[in-house]
Amino acid sequence: MQFNLPEIWKTIHSKRDVLLLLFLFQISFGQQAPKVERKIYTTKALGTQAPPVIDGLLTDAGWDIVDWTGDFIENLPDENTAPLEQTKFKVVYDTEFIYFGFRCYDRDPKGIVKRLSRRDGFEGDWIEINISSHNDKLTAFSFAGSVAGVKSDGFISDNGKTWEGNWNPIWYLKTNVDEEGWTAEIKIPLSQLKFSDASEQFWGLESTRRYFRTEERSVWQRIPLDAPGWVSEFGELHGLNGLSPKRQIEIQPFVLSKLETYPPVAGNPYKDGNDFKINGGLDAKIGITNDLTLNMTINPDFGQVEADPAAIALDGFQIFYEERRPFFVENKNIFDYIFADNQDNLFYSRRIGGNPHGIPNVSDQAFVETPTNSTILGAAKFSGKTKSGWSIGALESVTKNEFARILENGEERKELVEPYTNYLVGRVQKDFNNRNSYIGGIFTATNRNVDENNLNFIHKSAYTSGIDFMHNWKNRKYYFKGNVVMSQVNGSEEAIIITQRSMTHLFQRADADYVSVDPMRTSLTGTGGKFEIGKASVGSWRYNTSLMWKSPELELNDIGFLRQADEIKQSAFLSYQTLKPFGQFRKITTQLEQFTNFDFGGNYNKMQYTLGASSVLKNNWEAAVSLIYKPVNYSNSVLQGGPRFRYSEEFFKSVSITSDSRKKLKFNTAVYDSQGKDNSFSYTEFGLGVIYQPINAFTLSLNPSFSVNKNKLQYITESNFNGDPRYITGNLNQNTLSASIRLDYNINPNLTIQYYGQPFISKGKYNQFNRVTNPLADYYGDRVSLFNENQISFDEAHNRYQIDEDSNGEADYTIHNPNFSATQFQSNLVMRWEYIPGSELYLVWSQAIKSNSISDENLFNELNSQLLGSKPANIFLIKMTYRFML
Template sequence: MLNKLGWTSIFLLAFLSLYAQEDSVSVSKRTYVTKALPVGEVLEIDGMLNDKGWNVVPLEGDFTVFDPNNGETPSQPTKFKITYDSKFLYIGIRCYDSIPSKIERRLARRDNFAGDWIEINIDSYNDKRTGFSFNVSAAGVKGDEFISQNGNNWDPSWNPIWYTATNIDKEGWTAEMKIPFSQIKFGAKEEQIWGLQLNRRFFRAEERSLWQPMPRDAPGWVSEFGTLRGLFDIQPQKQLEIQPFVVNQLDTYPPEAGNPFRDGSDFRFNGGLDAKIGITNDLTLDLTVNPDFGQVDADPGAIALDGFQIFFEERRPFFIENKNIFDYEFADGNDNLFYSRRIGRSPQGFVVDEDAEYVDQPKNSTILGAAKFSGKTKNGWSLGLLESVTGNMYADVLDTLGNGRRELVEPLTNYLVGRVQKDFNQRNSYVGGIITATNRNIPDNLNFLRKSAYSGGLDFKHNWKERKYYVEGNFVGSHIVGSEEAIEQTQTSITHLFQRVDADHVEVDGTRTSMTGTGGKLEAGKAGGGSWRYNGGVLWRSPELELNDVGFLRQADEIKQYAQLRRLFLKPTSLYRTAQLGLEQFTTYDFQGNYNRIQYEFQGFINYKNNWWTEAGAAHKPRIFSNTVLRGGPRWQWSEENFWYVFFGSDRRKKFNFTLGYVNSQAAEDNFSLKRYVFRCNYQPFDAFSLSLSSEYEENPNKTQYVAETSFNGSPRYITANIDQRTFNTTIRFNYSLNPNLSIQYYGEPFISRGIYDAFNYVNNPIAEKLNERVTLFSDTQISRPNNTGSYLVDENLDGNMDYEIEDPDFSFVQFRSNLVLRWEYIPGSEIFLVWSQGVVGFGDPTETLGRNLDSQILGQKKDNTFLLKATYRFIL
């Protein structure tokens, strides 16, 4: 099924893997041997390193530069000590600086590593893939991240309780850290042997130096750590933490006359509980009862004219912590067997009643409770089990006679996700699996929902030759069960489109009550060593694959071949610090064997000597066919496309830095085009305050934008039109830190998109090469719009009678979201949030400019307001 170019790229990658055996610099592993604090000795965490307990271990240094001049002696030396007692690990670090007055001390919120900082990474599992990172800046701002995928994933949502302080003196600056063993996972042994790395950022020179030397072409991060020894007879500490919370919330909004559900304000008092229970030191049970996510940022504005669902990042703390264990990306893009945003989703039902005068529809499903069991054992088992229940959700209805009632719009639903992986072959390989289950208690009025949905998968990865080369793959399967209505609706959804009129391999069967599908990926490549990186593979999603009950699947019925090749320039020159060039190619098919797409793309990046940078790329798409453009109609051909982009920016260390970008896409015959202008900037006028702004303006005209499907003389008629679409959005953020534990943050985003349609046409030969053969324009005598308002009337055969009607598709969508949050971590792990949120959603006049609609629909509208006070207290038992 693969075309010649696809096979050529695969053979080229296979040849490179045999021929391009580049040797990288061999680096010996270092070992630090610690000693225990004498009994009775106490270390005060004040950043001073003057307690006599520190004398039990000597200072060790000999850091080497990682970036930019790999392997050289750092501009400023760094030394450290590590000791411990029965409960804590202590790290003392001396960061020498010959000009202490130039040490950069920028304040920020936790996990924002601004200015000079020092970081310690600990692989207490000693699995060469995962680790715990503790970071502190010269200003005393701390950060912590869980490292997975051998350094390819750093999760800042991990927020352990630990203690740190810094101090600046005539020799530079010092830092002390006190890390409870309860926050680090390890097994019971007489001596612990852990992976260890220390990483310093010397801000003025933008220099990174490491205790364990590491070449720039290393195949990973954690696998290259040195070793920490000397930890004798420390006992794993079972974690037991309980964190209750209370929330007071006041919502205000413009009242609606006569609507009892919109009287101008609502007040609620709420409470809940989060808990962490250490089943063993390795495995933790997380519980949440009636969770509240009121302080979480709003989703960015977006609009999708292609009909597909929009992927939004998870922002809720309970679900993002340890998310690496549950993650199962199986193909490309965002396709995943577990998408936690499904839990607590907006209700899928709605009130259908002509007598309903007022309806109060809930925005989200209530999560009654959730439990998450996760961790990694000393034997290399990664385990995860998540269970969550969302309650029945009702819409309150008031009919025209004044009678009130409640109607179920989302049923009681249970979600289950189980994940396991096992390391072997000296941690160079793993195999794993996942299962998911969604079960709903469905009444008759929600019979269009699937009753149950199950999915499972197997995955593996094998590394060899010091992890420079790898092969990985996965296989997934899904099975859904529901009423005939639910399964038919699934078949005709945009993810599947079994009703496609020219598809021979799928068809809508209204009697089915289940569907079963498969998917997967197989990939091999070179991940490290030398200057070349490459990979290639094949992935597929069968027509009946369905994951959208607790996973994310954009489109089924696809087979894709892909290949990538990159050349890295890692040795600094007089022009740049680092650079890279890349080539990509892919082809796609459907399961009927239709050859749908091929694309070639070039990418380049350069970081100049002065830390300015440029990123550019271009692509050619000589063949673009789509099974989804006509929403169940025949396969559609787009004119061939070329696109290119260029971004450049200034030194990100500076108190003012910026990024400018431009994206241009152009299809042949002006079928469609895209122009996107991007401006981003960050400004920190003084250490305690930072401001960032990100703006995008986009023009996206398209001569064949899908409008509707209708009928003409008993045959389907697919209507498209020319659209002039313009979109503008800006995101504004600022942070003011009174100290590392007390900050004020603001987030605001106005978003507006408008589209005006003209030059309506109908499809007559959707796979014709020429645009004018694909569609036929309506003449002025065929289409009319009385009084230039409302729907368009079409007399296609010019017999004087209206054949069909096209609803006015013009739109102008306007949205504004903002959060102002005061956050105070008054003791480690316990916080108070004071939140003010504003929002408004409106529909403007499409004939007006973006600026006028922005003014009238955002600046000129009364907004919804939410005032929230949330307090938490973490009990450590």
């Protein structure tokens, strides 16, 4: 491994003198944050007074023991001005609950917008409470209620930068509209919050009101738009005396019945047309202390989770999908360790319970039934944050041996396709320096019981570790943060060879003299990390600069996510935002970003400049534009193991427009266009989104998109001619049409019916096949040699091309027909009824139609014929949960 760091730094430095001078000037002479008076509200315990009845009316005597607090100030769009309508609230508590009563004044009560939505919908007029019960300046619990009675909740972390919307605690809400406006009463069990055992406590507190008609946000505690964050600026709640932390104990068993129907396969005993099963499991949440919670799941089921969006990856890299399973989403912020680019993470929970690695090697006459996912026998998660600033997380999960059933030559047998696997994640972080700094660490371990010879190709064990830190100074105006990670994977020689040759590493590249495939290795150890410094608050300007690296041997993909190793990246970022409305604008934000990319061989692979701007108009319309220029553009991966390849200079443009989100009918549209120099490649995409809400209880949304991808040098495959490798590319013309369709009908806030559907088709056709001859040539046509009509012919019987490279009348090698067509339709219909708080009944119908037939029809006709001509696979599911609170 070698790289010329001085030369790399020289190139980086020459591009950044102006930004560095600006950075030094701002540190020396930048303005200081104006001090904002921190509000304090003093509550009282109810004592012998009867607690308020949660009916939305505020008539109970319990509210009379405390005073109102109000004087809300506008936050958006015109910060630090008087809001159109005022808001006030009260807070009382007892040994089990904390209560909030709101009075939202409105001179036109008939104009109050009462839109229904599913939970966490944030539609219409609403109020929100943020409670930082640790008062740590970083984390808070959020509870929001709309005037229609819809609850929204979430967990806030990283001083407002991260929001976990899948946290669904038990709490109570009622609202009422009267001649003065509207009122709300909220009751939150103390068991749903985390706080210390101090006899006298001070919590961070903030409240926000949305005034829908003018899209105005007003807040109780003023938080300037150029503040360093959200939670750190909260007011305070005093008067909390003698509270006893509640050790939360919740047990939620479930029962499930599931019927799958699909087209039967003649003679296949494993595909007779339907499967039925009854299942059950248990989720539990146990408060070890009031700060730390143990979550457990036994035989979990995720049947109602929405299907992943359809996608096709022509570049050979894995596709990143968001986690949606509730067990893994809760407290996700504690376990996250994003160390380099946005998706590079030491913990990617989708690995747990993923697809089995093994594929049985059988004859064409055999019938095979392979599990689609590894079964999670159980999982436990211990996580939370202590009053002294320790964030602690530990996750343990076990998946069982998975076998494929095989019927071959009249005999049935089983073959192991996924071994018993143990996953472990440990995460810790400590706040200090008055919560302005932290230091943390992470450790992950994946251990597999690889005893079968047919599974020697996967890692026996994989370990990663990392240290991260952040320091803020000058009242969080400036920051410096960083991390360092290390990984080690162990396995057979076969497993480590596969890792070295994978798309993440590509050690076999012929022109890479600093890496090579070592067939004797049984482990790989790599490192990575990132350091960043910048300005985060005060005034309109923001900037940062960073340096990141991922060594060629870094490997995270057993329990993490890493797209590509072997990278050194420098970046610089500068942005400007307005802090006050002016003219026709509520807000304008502009940004400039630059980055350079090298590999560990010292190759200068990429230079990119990005200029972006976005605006919000006074009529609540939004517009954004982005320009990206790549004057230097090389790839180590495009030939998927071949030499470094030069892309032409690229110019990318995008424009998006979003209409007023308050309207019953609203839309957004976007156009993306990318062009390579000399028209060597292009990509154009048109997207449209339409949302229509004819009545408050029903919403229809449609989001179609159409894209055209053209590449005259699209990689197809690698072949061999007289012992020399041949990298085959061709002229690709790919058209893709997709749409997402959603129907939401909200009978009441606790009973909803939701439908999601996604038709998708992508067709690609190739011509003008060629082989790479000079991958680094400036002009794209000089990088390849085009096969003439005497060198290439199509073998229709075997659906492949024959290449006679030396034109002697005999085929030297063949390549498969790369034309493709993928058509599918996925849909979910879910009825969700929260029959008592925290307990739910699901009725689910899921359907999938897939086809890969290739025809000469146009995209729209083929989508129609493929879907109508294919038989669907259906899943009918009934799931019931009941939450016991002990």
